[in-house]
Amino acid sequence: MPGAIRYSERSLEILIVSMAMAGDQEAFTELVRRRQSWVRNLMRRFCGNTILADDLAQQVFLQAWRNIHQLKEADRFGAWLRKLMVTTWFQHVRKKDVLRGSEEFADEQSSTAPIITGLVHDLDRALAQLSDNARTCVILSHKEGMTSEEVAETTGMPLGTVKSHIRRGTKTLQLLLSDYGAVPHKERI
Amino acid sequence: MMNDEMKPNLLGLFSEAEENLDDEGFVSRVTDRINRDKRFFRLIRVGISGVVFLCLFQLAPSLQELSKFLNQFLFQPLVELHSPLLTQILYPLNNVIVLVLCGLIILRFARNKLFG
Numbered sequence: 355m356p357g358a359i360r361y362s363e364r365s366l367e368i369l370i371v372s373m374a375m376a377g378d379q380e381a382f383t384e385l386v387r388r389r390q391s392w393v394r395n396l397m398r399r400f401c402g403n404t405i406l407a408d409d410l411a412q413q414v415f416l417q418a419w420r421n422i423h424q425l426k427e428a429d430r431f432g433a434w435l436r437k438l439m440v441t442t443w444f445q446h447v448r449k450k451d452v453l454r455g456s457e458e459f460a461d462e463q464s465s466t467a468p469i470i471t472g473l474v475h476d477l478d479r480a481l482a483q484l485s486d487n488a489r490t491c492v493i494l495s496h497k498e499g500m501t502s503e504e505v506a507e508t509t510g511m512p513l514g515t516v517k518s519h520i521r522r523g524t525k526t527l528q529l530l531l532s533d534y535g536a537v538p539h540k541e542r543i
Numbered sequence: 544m545m546n547d548e549m550k551p552n553l554l555g556l557f558s559e560a561e562e563n564l565d566d567e568g569f570v571s572r573v574t575d576r577i578n579r580d581k582r583f584f585r586l587i588r589v590g591i592s593g594v595v596f597l598c599l600f601q602l603a604p605s606l607q608e609l610s611k612f613l614n615q616f617l618f619q620p621l622v623e624l625h626s627p628l629l630t631q632i633l634y635p636l637n638n639v640i641v642l643v644l645c646g647l648i649i650l651r652f653a654r655n656k657l658f659g
Contacts, residue, residue: 379577386573391564399557408569415573416580474560497557527553534556 364429371428374419382422385431386415393439399493400443402478414442436498437508440490444509447486473534480530484523491516492523595649 367388373381393414397407417438425434481489487509494505502520506513 383570383574387570390566390569394564395561412573412576416576419577473556477556477560496553499554524553531556
């Protein structure tokens with residue numbers, strides 16, 4: 355029964371989160387093990403650079419470790435971690451804006467990221483066409499399946515702005531990725 | 544205008560682009576970073592405690608005044624009701640109590656301000 359497995363998996367994670375909240379570092383390491391793929395994937399979509407994404411993902415987990423005692427309910431760990439990801443990403447964007455034009459920023463952009471081809475590359479290239487705020491809203495809406503209200507709450511942006519970012523960002527992505535709509539999934543592989 | 548059937552399913556594309564990034568190397572890098580962070584904060588705590596106690600040492604004359612004040616108005620009337628032996632015990636204890644209380648208040652303030 356997959357449902358039962360999912361339920362017990364969830365209960366197990368709540369137990370691990372509770373242990374981590376009490377300061378158990380081993381339990382926190384287990385959480386990192388379980389959540390790393392999700393966090394790293396999301397950070398990759400946000401910034402489009404695998405090396406930077408991994409560094410930001412490490413920062414997210416470090417912040418999580420420092421503040422996990424502030425988490426009120428253990429079953430809200432996923433949503434709390436997602437909010438930390440968005441906060442870490444926006445902090446990086448603000449820092450990047452300050453550094454824009456300086457040598458440090460130029461070095462970061464020219465970092466030797468592995469060459470990725472296919473859908474991942476096309477998707478990241480299309481996402482790069484959006485502004486940082488629009489990209490964040492679109493990813494949270496389409497990848498994470500969040501409603502506009504949830505996106506607004508997580509990002510701290512006004513609801514109207516979020517809706518507009520999602521609407522325009524979706525149109526841009528659909529246009530840029532139109533090749534993926536014309537061909538059925540099986541033929542693409 | 545693009546036909547609805549021709550539009551790509553973004554949710555599907557995002558899940559297709561999802562990679563399995565489970566890697567023990569990443570977990571150990573995070574653990575190393577947490578351990579470094581813990582060592583750094585421990586060092587800061589020790590440093591702050593040292594500074595606080597140095598400050599208390601410098602403030603000792605003023606604290607003596609404070610303890611005298613407390614003695615005069617709080618402890619002395621109580622002690623006078625009882626025996627001189629109690630005075631001998633309570634008077635030096637009074638200085639220690641003031642020092643410990645001030646130390647605890649400053650440490651708690653510093654901890655709240657610096658470590659949330």
